[in-house]
Amino acid sequence: MSNVARLSDTSIHDWYRHVFAYSDQIIVDLVNEFEIEDDDVILDPFNGTGTTTLTAKRLGIDSIGVDANPVAVLAGQVKTTWDIDLEEFTQRRNDLLGTVEPVFDRISAEGNVTLDSYTDTGSDETAVSLDQYDFTEPEKTPKDWLSEKPLKKMLVLRHHVDEMPADEITDIFRLAMLAILPEDVANIGFGPEAYKVSMQDDVDVYTTYRTKLDAIERDLRTTQDALEDGMAVGETEHLGGDARKVGEILQEESTLLNTDKHEGEIDYLITSPPYPAEHDYTRNQRLELIWMGVLEDNSDLQKIKKTNIRSNTKNIYVDDDDAKQTNIRENERIDTIVTRMEQIIEEEDIQHGFGQYYPRVVAEYFAGMLRHFEQVYDIMAPGGKACYVVADSGSYWQVPIETGEILEELAESRVGFVETEILPWRKVHATTGSHDGLDEEILVLTKPE
Ligand SMILES: C[S@@+](CC[C@H](N)C(=O)[O-])C[C@H]1O[C@@H](n2cnc3c(N)ncnc32)[C@H](O)[C@@H]1O
Structure with a gap:
């Protein structure tokens, strides 16, 4: 019996899974909800095991998956390459x-x-x-x-x-x-x-x-x-890279986006990004990274980690400065959370251990996501919608972090997305472990016409 949580038992998805994968049902529901059609293209900038791109392909819709982890890129590619001899x-x-x-x-x-x-x-x-x-x-x-x-x-x-x-x-x-x-x-x-x-x-x-x-x-x-029986499928493309630069990556490297059909513009985005909760994707997938041969050198792991959104204390570096560059603490809610955490550090005199990095992770996390939103905005078609499956976090001394609401504020006030809303999403498969058992929600952003 596999010890990786199984979120659905559908074929091909099972070729390679990890605990943070979401259900393909999310994609099916959103495609129906927004009436996404076969002349559209969907982007997943945190594509993980390829749930989005595989499901889109099966629904006859073109899609592009980006991920910072080379194992994820391989998984997405293999799962969507079907013309095998x-x-x-x-x-x-x-x-x-x-x-x-x-x-x-x-x-x-x-x-x-x-x-x-x-x-x-x-x-x-x-x-x-x-x-x-x-x-x-x-x-x-x-x-x-x-x-x-x-x-x-x-x-x-x-x-x-x-x-x-x-x-x-x-x-x-x-x-x-x-x-x-x-x-x-x-x-x-x-x-x-x-x-x-x-x-x-x-x-x-x-x-x-x-x-x-x-x-x-x-x-x-x-x-x-x-x-052979005529099933219509979408085209897929998988690229490695940092979602904080996803606009540049797609403009420079994507073949699919730059075809006459899509004219350089993303119509929809569906994804589940990291959130500040101490999940270390590069540790959970450490063996795969090693066996894939991408951790040959001592610095290779750090190179991959540095292209990840800062969402855990094992992945925060002295030279990280997204928070400073974006003045992220101008956002009142983020400032309140970070200040609260800094107070705890002072009151408890925390000088060692991971706790001392919590405030920095929170600030760098939201700053990184802000940079990501800006890039998405640039390559999104007017009227296009971006859907982020997120969960609130209480991993850091139980200080509540309303991830969805804060991201919504940033996307609206700092980037220009409109008609933002948060839809509740009750997990169809209530498996253990995933996202701390907290209810997930879907943040929807619209680029103005
Ligand atoms: C929650 S998982 C996505 C799971 C995916 N929905 C699935 O079904 O497998 C988040 C993914 O984001 C990737 N990631 C983290 N930071 C990233 C970044 N800055 N750019 C691109 N991918 C990143 C991780 O490697 C991980 O695969």
Whole structure:
């Protein structure tokens, strides 16, 4: 049983999930509510596991997903690439599984005296050598998240996936590898932050991986059949980058937005941004980042973190100055919250620990979101609507932070959005963990005609 919360059991979404994913039902509801049509384009600037772009594609609407995390970009791309040569896929699947199975068996047998001595004597011609593999635990792997044997197997798997040609088919094998890490292989649970559970000696990585690949293949076949039967789908595009610069990114890098059909303008935006609540996306997806090969260098993690909206105390830096640049404390509500937190620090004489950074996170968070709104405004079509699924937060000494209302004020008074409203959104799937169990709401902003 997967230990990542399942928000819906629909196909393709399940190829790769994380606890902060929202339900595809939100997209379906908003598309109906605003009568979004197939000549429109939807943007999700915090696209995560690709719920928005996958759902939009299925509804026949074009969409663009942006995310600061390279794992999210890969997930979005793979989940929306359906013109895969399945014969070639099956060939590679068989080759890969055939290669790793005996190696995994050998690893499982390690420490087992009978089997070990049997293979070591060389009496078995099919004995598998482990010499070609580097079993050093990758840097940045949190302690005890992977037991020794599963760790070795995942390194073997990565070795062979990395040897495959760099193309869309291999991306499927890579995403499937990343997906099984937190779901089934690592000694972790999510609540919603990743935490360690008891160490398992060994894991059947072979069956887990094969099952994942089989599910993907099945979904692709069904989808390809539906396409042959004339199912209309939207175009999708996935880009890496910081939502605080989303306007520039789309203008410079997007092909889809700059077609005659869309003329450089976004019609709708649907997303669930971070909010100040101590969720560290780069920690929850640490293993995936490592196995994807993007944390090679010591500074790589910080580089990715710095492109994230400041929403937790493990992600705040001395040179952060969005709050200063935007004079964010001119907003009375933000100033009241920050002042209250500064008072607590003074009264309690807090000089250590994460608490000392709470006021800065709050100020930098709203300043970052303000910069994001300004960029969205620039690329939005007149009359276009932007929908943000947010939740209030009480994570910082229970000081209430009405995220939606504050963002609404900023969008209206500082950016120029109009007809702003907050719609209640009761989660259809009341899963544990997500968003602290607080009710979510949808902030809707309209760009004037
Ligand atoms: C709440 S999750 C989105 C989940 C998504 N709705 C889904 O269904 O998977 C927020 C996402 O924002 C991304 N993120 C955080 N700061 C960002 C930034 N400045 N620019 C772009 N993406 C960012 C994180 O990597 C994370 O994937």
